[in-house]
Amino acid sequence: MNKSISILSVLLLLLNGCAEKKEEMTHKYTNALIEETSPYLIQHAHNPVNWEAWHPEVxxxxxxxxxxxxxxxGYAACHWCHVMEEECFEDEEVAKVMNESFINIKIDREERPDVDQIYMDAIQMMTGNGGWPLNILALPDGRPFWGATYLPKDNWVKSLNQLTRLYTEDPNKIIAYAADLERGIQSINLVENKEDANNFSLDQLREAVEKWSTYFDTFLGxxxxxxxxxxxxxxxxxLHYATSxxxxxxxxxxxxxxxxxxxGGIYDQVGGGFSRYSVDTKWHVPHFEKMLYDNGQLISLYAKAYAITKNPLYKKVVEETIAFVQEELSDENGGYYSSLDADSLNESGELEEGAFYVWTREELEQxxxxxxxxxxxxxxxxSYGEWEENYVLIRDKSDKEISEKHHISIAVLNEKLNESLEILKEERNNRPKPRLDDKILTSWNGLMLKGLTDAYRYLQDDNYLKLALKNASFIEKEMMKNSGALFRNHKNDKSNINGFLEDYASTIEGFIALYEVTFDLKWLDHSKKLTDYALKHFNDEASGMLFFTSDEDDTLIRxxxxxxxxxxxxxxxxxxxxLLKLHKVFSKEGYGARAHQMLKNIQDNFVENGQSYANWMHLVLYENLNFYEIAVVGDDYKKLGKTILSNYIPNSVIVGSEKEGNIELLxxxxxxxxxxxxxxxxxxxKLPVNSAEEALNQL
Structure with a gap:
């Protein structure tokens, strides 16, 4: 992109911003969503549709x-949500149909995953597939009877008119269908408490992985x-399975x-960080939205892989992804925002997917x-890297191959590439940036906290510990209640919405990991307090599992x-x-028995559908192989603990203190x-030892 075009793009953006400010005072329509904090809901606040948020009074x-x-x-980074808004929800003719016949409710799926889960199950039962935008018609009590994802204007209006007419002329038909669908939604949610089941064996686990491996793309990954x-x-x-x-x-x-x-292009070669998925088989062209939950988990994964392989590529990915999150998704108080949109303004001032990220050959040459x-x-x-007359940067050769072809050293190659990428990043920053969803979600911050602690643990960079502590302190201050409960969402200096089970799960996981790299009992105590709250308020006595919603929340269809x-x-x-990890530290609380029973309830799914139960299967390895509690005690406990922690030991929990501590293991x-x-x-x-090497040998 040349400089004149860059300046033109910036001017277009500024002019567009000025126009938007002027519009704020003269919007033709404003609906109830103007009172919400979700960026996705606020995007729809000036639609002619009389949108309302999901509230009990509505x-x-x-x-x-x-x-x-x-x-x-939908959600803020959803491309097809924006398309449907433009084609349908901003259209006065469509809005008239919707306003006359329905109470129209807009939901941010990231704020309300509890509602989204139910209606996603419903549409998958009705149509066999799902996605966003997810559009549902429901009876006044919330029971669904029809659903669709993206529809163009004519199809949307036609469907609404037909269904409104049917409900007016033969309501019993729709009520009966909704009742049947409700029973289906309830039935697919059942989990049997299998107290008499045998433990899942290592032989069964190998069978599950073997069947799963038939789907592996061993060439492209x-x-x-x-x-x-x-x-x-x-x-x-x-990774855990292969090493064990x-x-x-x-x-x-x-x-x-x-x-x-x-x-691949799914990884931003210029700015770091991963997009959601690639549309092709070679990881080339991404769906360009960048989500915090992907990047938090991938930081953790690549850090672990680096600990095993010492592959410098994996270390580079961790470093660049953290740098991306810090640059684009970090709140000054330590929280992390949710996502960057796939769409941004192109040179014509129109929203276009990927416009921020792609290049022309002429731009790159210049x-x-x-x-x-x-x-x-x-x-x-x-031709390998081309996409719709643009280029999405993708590698397929090693540094060695390129350096040999151009008769330069790898060091010189990397120096030239780094200089080129800096030039591109500076140029790209002149382009209009993708829109930011700046709400802060507890569960996704828990995933990022775990990523930062793993980055510190395996790369041994103290800056990552500082970032982890700042994020944990934000969660502690803004998202935790004195009762042991959590909020779900934080925006505009306010926290709201009761936390869901995923908020507790990932926060507890992050706090346990943070305790292991700091030995600060505060984080372990928080983990236990949140766990005890979840076991009390999310418990399903019938199945031995935990509900997604608290008993303090409003009742939905299920x-x-x-x-x-x-x-x-x-x-x-x-x-x-x-629970399994906490059991090793708090052995008298019954956490281990609870984890064991939850595993037995789910394990019948492993052989036939391993990829959908991957995180569960860690427990099979934990229960069939040795799981180690490692205690480090003495003046140099932090230094010695840090050395041990730099090794990949998934089947362990580590505790430490300068002198005898309150934890039983200490x-x-x-x-x-x-x-x-x-x-x-x-x-x-085993007999105590005084070096990390000796301790690792005992493992």
Whole structure:
């Protein structure tokens, strides 16, 4: 992009901003969403549709007026949500149809995943697939009877008119269908309490991985399909499995996947950080939105992989991804924002997906000058890297191959590439940036906290610990209540919405990890307090699992039991792993028995559908192999603990103190003048040693 075009783009953006400010005073329409804090909901506050947010009083009014609900669910970074808004919800003719026949409710799925889960299940039962925008028609009491994702204007209006007419002429038909659908929504949410089930064995686990591996793309990584999602929890479990079982074939697949992802366009080669997924099989063209939950998990995954392989590419990915999150998604108080949009303004001043990230050959030649030839070979400015007459940077060769072709050293190659990427980043920063969703979600911050603690643990960079502590302090100050409960959401200096199980699960996981790298009991105490609150207020006595919503929340069509690991692990699987770790420290609380029972309830799914239960399967390894409690006591406990922690030991929990501590594992362990390491299994310890090397040998 040349300078004159860059300046023109900035002027367009500024003019657009001025126009927006002027518009604020003269909007033709303003609806109830203007009172909300969600950036996604506020985007719709000036639609002619009489949108309202999901509030109890709105639902009560629908029943009093006996008016159908039109529920539309999306999120700020959703491209097709923006398209449907422009084509339908900003259209006065469409709005007239919607306002006359329905109470119209807009929902940010990231604020209200509890509502989203129910209606997503409903549309998948009705149509066999789902996605966002998710549009549902429901009876006044909230029971759904029709759903669709994106529809163009004509199809949307036609569908609404037909269904309104049907409800007017034959309401019993729709009521009967809604009742049947409600029963279906309830039935797919059942989990049986399998107290008599046998423990899942290592042989069964190997069978599950073997069946799962038939889907592996061993050449390009990921799975043999497009689009390709990164699925960090899948790779995290497989890393644990491959190292514990010395399975070199699975480890090679993981390394192939991690390398191809880092080489691909799904990874922002200029600015760091990952997009949500690639639309193709080679990780080339992403859906350009960048989500905090992906990047938090991938920081953790690449840090662990670095600990095992010492591959400098993995370290680079961790460093650049953290730098991206700090630059684009960090709040000054220590919290992290949710996402960057896929869309940004193009040179014509119109929103276009990927406009911020792609390049023309002419731009690159002009900007990079004599270094273009090397850059061209490295990042495939050719038919392999082309996309819709632009280029999305993608690698497919090692540094060694490129350096040999151009007869330069790897050091010189990297110096030239770094200079080129700096030029591109500076140029790109002159472009209009993607829109930011600046709400702060507790669960996603928990995932980022875990990523930062793992980055510190395995890369040993003290800056990452500082970032982790700042983020944890933000959660502690802004998202935790004195009762032990959590808020879900923070925006404009206010926290609101009761936390869901995923908020507790990922925060507890992050706090446990933070305790292990600091030995500050505060974080362990917070973990226990949050766990005890969750077990009390989310408990399902019938199944032994935990509901997604608290017993202090309003009742919906059902209280969901989330058990399938998706792009983010299921809240129940994270909780079960947390319980197992906490059991090793607080052995008298019954946490271990609870985790064991939760695993038995779910394990029948593992062989046939391993990838959807990846995070659960860590527990199989924990229960069938030794799980170590490591206690470090003495003056140098932090230094010695840090050395031990730099090694990948997933089947362990580590505690430490300068002298004898309150934790059972630390009692009667102090020996004046020495720093000792105790390696224990269920409280029974081997002889103490005074070096990290000796302790690791005992493992």
């Amino acid at each position: 639902l009560e009014r629908a029943q009093k007026e006996n008016k159908l609900l039109l529920i539309s669910i 990921g799975y043999k399909r497009a689009p390709k999602f990164m699925m960090p929890n899948n790779l995290d479990f497989l 079982q010395d399975d070199k074939r699975v480890l090679e697949y993981i390394n192939t996947t991690l390398t191809r992802m880092a080489y 900007l990079l000058g004599s270094d273009f030839e090397i850059f061209k070979d490295y990042y495939n400015i050719n 209280r969901t039991l989330e058990t399938n690991d998706n792009v983010v692990s299921a809240s129940n699987s994270i909780i079960a792993n947390n 009692k009667s362990r102090y020996n004046e003048g020495e720093t000792l390491v105790y390696v224990c299994i269920e409280g029974t310890c």
